[in-house]
Every structure is written in structure tokens, then in C-alpha cells.
Amino acid sequence: MPNLSVDLLSGDTTQQHGWQMLTQIVDSDPVPTLVLNVRHEVTHWNRAMERVFGVPASEVLGTRGQWRAFYESERPILADIMLDGADEAMLLQWYQGRIKRSDLIPDAWEVEGYFPQLDKWFVFTANLLRDVHGAVIGAIETLVDITERKRVQEQLTEAQQQLVLAEKLASIGQLAAGVAHEINNPIGYVHSNLNALGRYIADLFEALERYEGMVRQAESLADVHTALEGVRKDLDLDFLKEDVPTLVRECQEGTGRVKKIVQDLKDFSRVDTHEEWQMADLHQGLDSTLNIAANELKYQVDVVKEYGEIPLLPCLPSQLNQVFLNLLVNAAHAMGEQRGRITIRTGRKGDRVWVEIEDNGCGISREQQQKIFDPFFTTKPVGKGTGLGLSLSYGIIQKHRGQILVTSEVGRGTIFSISLPTTQPIARPQTESVEELFHV
Ligand SMILES: Nc1ncnc2c1ncn2[C@@H]1O[C@H](COP(=O)(O)OP(=O)(O)OP(=O)(O)O)[C@@H](O)[C@H]1O
Ligand SMILES: [Mg+2]
Structure with missing residues (x-):
């Protein structure tokens, strides 16, 4: 077996033994893996690393050349940044909000990244290595190819x-x-x-x-x-x-x-x-949506506005308008023969803004309340509803890190309440998953 490790640490024999074990484990792992010591020098560079990134271990072992596998010019990799003692805020800033704690091991961090030279996506996970006393002795990083999943x-x-x-x-x-x-x-x-x-x-x-x-x-x-x-x-x-x-x-x-x-x-x-996030006035959004929906609403319902004091919100305004439109049209569709009423209330509670859209229409049974946010769930005839409105609305509100809830009583009416945070993280993820887009 080729010696792919260079032990740059102390001459302690138990430690050396441990290091030897680590070398074997890392090297037989089919997942590209590298290990750095506290001086940021490469101590392990397994065969999967060599194969996938085309950089032989002999070129990087004992050097600080780990970046060569990933980048054109020198810059720290995740393991380097963690070795330097970066805290959560620094990691978030460095990776523009794209980094998260590993779901399995909370002290490990993971980021997804695209590597143009390989035309591949990897999720790279790094964690610090510590000795028995808890002192940091290095860092380990693994790279899992997620190109297929991404595509x-x-x-x-x-x-x-x-x-x-x-x-x-x-x-x-x-x-x-x-x-x-x-x-x-x-x-x-x-x-x-x-x-x-x-x-x-x-x-x-x-x-x-x-x-x-x-x-x-x-x-x-x-x-x-x-x-x-x-x-x-x-x-x-x-x-x-x-x-x-x-x-x-x-x-x-x-x-x-x-x-x-x-x-x-x-x-x-x-x-x-790909609308930009911006600071917007929800009342303005509600009013222009009411204007658009005026004809759909005015023959069936009276609209009562009970607007409170709310600040401008960081949001995707046209997407929120789509949510409002769907809630308003749904409310109008819920009316029977008699002229109905829709009440729109807004307000602020701490660091959240809430919007309530209440109707005195037919209401939704408890059983159906479980399903209304599912894609394609509709009780409307073909041509009148596709059943995507609420599922999309749910996705949009989630994307805003908000909440949408329903309270309803058959024969009395329904309230949809939305709450949205008044601040959002500096950087938003660039891609959105299906789960984020829809409620699935
Ligand atoms: N305010 C409401 N009152 C009574 N039922 C409602 C109300 N809002 C939604 N629903 C029920 O939830 C179902 C799903 O609503 P959703 O907005 O997702 O789809 P849709 O209105 O049927 O179709 P789409 O919005 O795609 O045109 C509706 O078909 C209706 O049965
Ligand atoms: Mg609808």
C-alpha cells in the first residue's frame, strides 16, 4: 500500500499508532477525503481524492497546496477556514450564507459547491480533529459528488x-x-x-x-x-x-x-x-392586488381593511402579491348566494409582521384542512381551480421564512394568517429546491 500520509505531528507512539490507523481508514474510503494538520499542511490525501481531482498525493502531501485540487489560485478551503477558528458568523459570511451545520454531526459544517474545471457539484463537509484533551490537531474534509442529484x-x-x-x-x-x-x-x-x-x-x-x-x-x-x-x-x-x-x-x-x-x-x-429581494410595503402590495382582483370581488363581497402599523419588509413583492391574490380569490369563491365580507387585517408583533385574510364563506372541514396545501388539491370544477394556489403560497411564505396557518369552521368562514419576519439573512441561497418552491 503506498504511503499516502506524512506524519508531521509529535513523535508520540500512541499518537503515531492512531495516525497510522487514520491513514488506513482514510485511504480505503471511496469518498474523496483529505486531512490537514494545525499548520494547514496536508497529511492525508486519499486515493479517491487523487482519482476524482486528478492531483496525486505526492504533489500535495506535506505542503499547503490543498487548494490546487479545487481552485486556480491559492485560497483557503473549508478545512483551512475551520482550522483558523472561524465562528458561525464568519463561515456564513465567507460562504455567503450557503453553509450549514451537518444534519448528522452538529460540529461539522457542509457546503455545496460547483467546480467548473470538473463540471461537477460536490458537497464538502469538514470537521476539526482533536486529541484526547480536546486540543485541535487538524481538520478533515470529505467531498461527495452530488452532480447527478443537482442535475x-x-x-x-x-x-x-x-x-x-x-x-x-x-x-x-x-x-x-x-x-x-x-x-x-x-x-x-x-x-x-x-x-x-x-x-x-x-x-x-x-x-x-x-x-x-x-x-x-x-x-x-x-x-x-x-x-x-x-x-x-x-x-x-x-x-x-x-x-x-x-x-x-x-x-x-x-x-x-x-x-x-x-x-x-x-x-x-x-x-x-429570479426577482430581487427588496424592502416593500405590504399595504401597497395588498392594495394593488385588490385593484387587480376588484372585478372578481366586487359583485360578491365587501372588502374591509383593518390595516395596522407595519414596517417595510424584506421580501419578493410580486410573489407575496400572488399569495394575497390567491387568498382573496379563494375567499370570494367560498361565498354562497349572499353577499359576503372579506376582512384584511395587518399588524406587527415583535420582529414579525402578520397579515390576516378572513372570510365569512362556506368554511373548510377539518379533514380538508389537512389537504388544502397539497399540490393539485381542489374542490373546484375544471377551469375554475387547479389546486396549486395554496401549495404555491405555502412555498412562497416558507421561502420568506414565514408561516401560513388556517383556522376555519364549516358554515361560518375561514381565516388565513400569515406571519413574516422583519429581517432576512444577508445572503439567500441561490438555488431553490422543489421542497422550497412547493409544499410537498
Ligand atoms: N377561503 C376558503 N374558503 C373555503 N375553502 C377554501 C378557501 N381557501 C381554500 N379553500 C379550499 O382549498 C382548496 C385549495 O385551494 P387552492 O387555492 O390551493 O386551489 P384552488 O383555489 O382550488 O385552485 P387555484 O388556486 O390553483 O386556482 C380549494 O379548492 C378550496 O376547496
Ligand atoms: Mg386558489
Whole structure:
């Protein structure tokens, strides 16, 4: 067996014996593994390490060249950073939040990383090695190839993202008729006001022309005065004076509404799933979502807003809007013949902000409450619901490290409560798993 270890520690024989054992264990392990001593020198570099990374043990043993297997230029690897006594905050900062404690051994840390030169993904796990007295004598690092899992995950994530998009487009599709109606209404009166204004302007020009004629022909000031009165009555200039500002104001209001709806729709339909985290006002999000859903809601429910004082939140605003939209539309769908009521409450409790959407609709049985967050669970006819709304909402709230809960009573109504933290870790993971995206 080739000697793949160089014992750089003390000459203590029991220690040497232990080290020898370690050499054998490490070397026969099919998982790429390396060991460093406290001086950051490589003491073990097993055969799997040589095979996978193509760097022979003879090149690195006894040196501080461990980086050669992974990087183009010198930089510390996880084992080096741990040897230097990095604490949790430093590790999180160094790996931009991507590092986590090993699920099995809490004092070991693990990170996933992509190595372009090999076109492979590895999860690397490192832990400190200690002597019997607990003093650090080195660090061990193992690298497990997770490329296959990553590829499958990427494919799945892509498929899921397509699904998210499809769901979003479907909900916009469902709302499109309503939105068209919302826009049509103000456009209708702006159009008729403009017709009236056109007639008024023609009248004004006529008045001007007649005034000019009079001034040219009049013999006395009294004549002018009488003629002016005549024109004023003929053309009903008093009414015109009153009506013009009203018509203009209505036009401004109408175009303002259309502009707002179009803006909300644009915000809402943002299709990039890689939206940036930003500080946003949840009330603004709720209001623009209400605006989008107005047509779906206004014939069936009254909406009561009981907004409290809440700070701006770090979030993915268009995704939260999607959650709100689904909860509002679900609430409207839960109404029977009678006009219903939706109450939206918000508030802050410590370092969390909460949003409650309550309806007095049909309610959800205890049995169904267990299933409503499952993908594709729906009680609605084909075309009205795909059953993805709540499952997606759950995923979005989880991604925000928040919570979504339901309380409901059949025949009385339902409350969905969301709570969200007011702060988020500095860096977010770049990829998201299927579990994160959906509630599965
Ligand atoms: N407020 C509510 N009142 C009564 N039942 C509800 C309420 N919200 C959700 N549900 C029930 O939960 C089911 C799942 O809701 P979810 O939003 O996930 O899907 P969906 O509304 O059926 O379809 P989609 O949202 O994909 O269009 C609904 O079909 C309905 O039975
Ligand atoms: Mg729904």
C-alpha cells in the first residue's frame, strides 16, 4: 500500500499508532477525503481524492497546496477556514450564507459547491480533529459528488418554475376579463366626456367669433352688453363653465385609474422567477392586488381593511402579491348566494409582521384542512381551480421564512394568517429546491 500520509505531528507512539490507523481508514474510503494538520499542511490525501481531482498525493502531501485540487489560485478551503477558528458568523459570511451545520454531526459544517474545471457539484463537509484533551490537531474534509442529484434537481426546479409561471398566467388569464372590464368602465366615461368637451370647445370658439363681430359692429357699450348677454344665454355658457372642470376632473380620474390598473398588472405579471429581494410595503402590495382582483370581488363581497402599523419588509413583492391574490380569490369563491365580507387585517408583533385574510364563506372541514396545501388539491370544477394556489403560497411564505396557518369552521368562514419576519439573512441561497418552491 503506498504511503499516502506524512506524519508531521509529535513523535508520540500512541499518537503515531492512531495516525497510522487514520491513514488506513482514510485511504480505503471511496469518498474523496483529505486531512490537514494545525499548520494547514496536508497529511492525508486519499486515493479517491487523487482519482476524482486528478492531483496525486505526492504533489500535495506535506505542503499547503490543498487548494490546487479545487481552485486556480491559492485560497483557503473549508478545512483551512475551520482550522483558523472561524465562528458561525464568519463561515456564513465567507460562504455567503450557503453553509450549514451537518444534519448528522452538529460540529461539522457542509457546503455545496460547483467546480467548473470538473463540471461537477460536490458537497464538502469538514470537521476539526482533536486529541484526547480536546486540543485541535487538524481538520478533515470529505467531498461527495452530488452532480447527478443537482442535475435532476435543476430539471425539476425548471419544471416547477414553468408550473409556477403557468399558474400565474392562468390566474391572470382568469382575471383578464375582469381587468378588461375595470379598464373599460373609466375609458367609457373618459370617451364620452371628451365628446362633450369637444362640443363645449366648439361653443367657446363660436362665442369668441361672435364677440369679435359684435365689437367690430357695435355702436355703443350698451349694445355690446346686450349682445354679450344674448350669446351667453344662447350657448348656455354658465352651464359650460360649471361642467368643464367636472368633465376634466373625471377624465383625469378615469385615466388615473386605468394607469394604476395597468401598472398593477405589470407589477403583478412580472414573469421573472429570479426577482430581487427588496424592502416593500405590504399595504401597497395588498392594495394593488385588490385593484387587480376588484372585478372578481366586487359583485360578491365587501372588502374591509383593518390595516395596522407595519414596517417595510424584506421580501419578493410580486410573489407575496400572488399569495394575497390567491387568498382573496379563494375567499370570494367560498361565498354562497349572499353577499359576503372579506376582512384584511395587518399588524406587527415583535420582529414579525402578520397579515390576516378572513372570510365569512362556506368554511373548510377539518379533514380538508389537512389537504388544502397539497399540490393539485381542489374542490373546484375544471377551469375554475387547479389546486396549486395554496401549495404555491405555502412555498412562497416558507421561502420568506414565514408561516401560513388556517383556522376555519364549516358554515361560518375561514381565516388565513400569515406571519413574516422583519429581517432576512444577508445572503439567500441561490438555488431553490422543489421542497422550497412547493409544499410537498
Ligand atoms: N377561503 C376558503 N374558503 C373555503 N375553502 C377554501 C378557501 N381557501 C381554500 N379553500 C379550499 O382549498 C382548496 C385549495 O385551494 P387552492 O387555492 O390551493 O386551489 P384552488 O383555489 O382550488 O385552485 P387555484 O388556486 O390553483 O386556482 C380549494 O379548492 C378550496 O376547496
Ligand atoms: Mg386558489
